[in-house]
Amino acid sequence: GGELGLLVWKFDQLVAVLTRIDEEAYSTKGKWFLETGFGLLSGQHKNFDTIEDAVSWVGRYTFPDSAHSD
Template identity: 85%
Template sequence: MEGFIKVGKAKITSGFSFSEVRIGTVEGGESGVLVWKCDQLVAVLTQIDEEAYSTKGKWFLETGFGLLSGQHKNFDTMEEAIRWVGRYTFPEPAYTAD
């Protein structure tokens, strides 16, 4: 669909991009994603360490910028995290249904 990119099964409006990184929160680092909107860094998400926290596949808003500054939140999926970032950062939702 033109104007959208896919993250998992989610369709995300154009303007978002993502960079996979290692975040130095624990020894050896954790899987992370930098979330960009229109070439501006808006959030850093980390995948919660399964062994340390008895979770699998969950994500954490490590830090946010702008309206997300000071926010910390857990998400069950990456899609949920991106939807939330889009909802609380921009006037129009970044995540669309179907």
């Protein structure tokens, strides 16, 4: 089956691809996963309880000096 996904853009740059976990393994069903990160997020992999948590974390982690000016 397909997975629900979300592209995360910041300042017109693709910074992350998030996917919703549909598997029962490890009690992660319904959580969100940082599938792929670009730039400062390259090589990062992380689970989040909600999409809001995921997007907030990505926003804080990318371009940290400008995160407060959004």
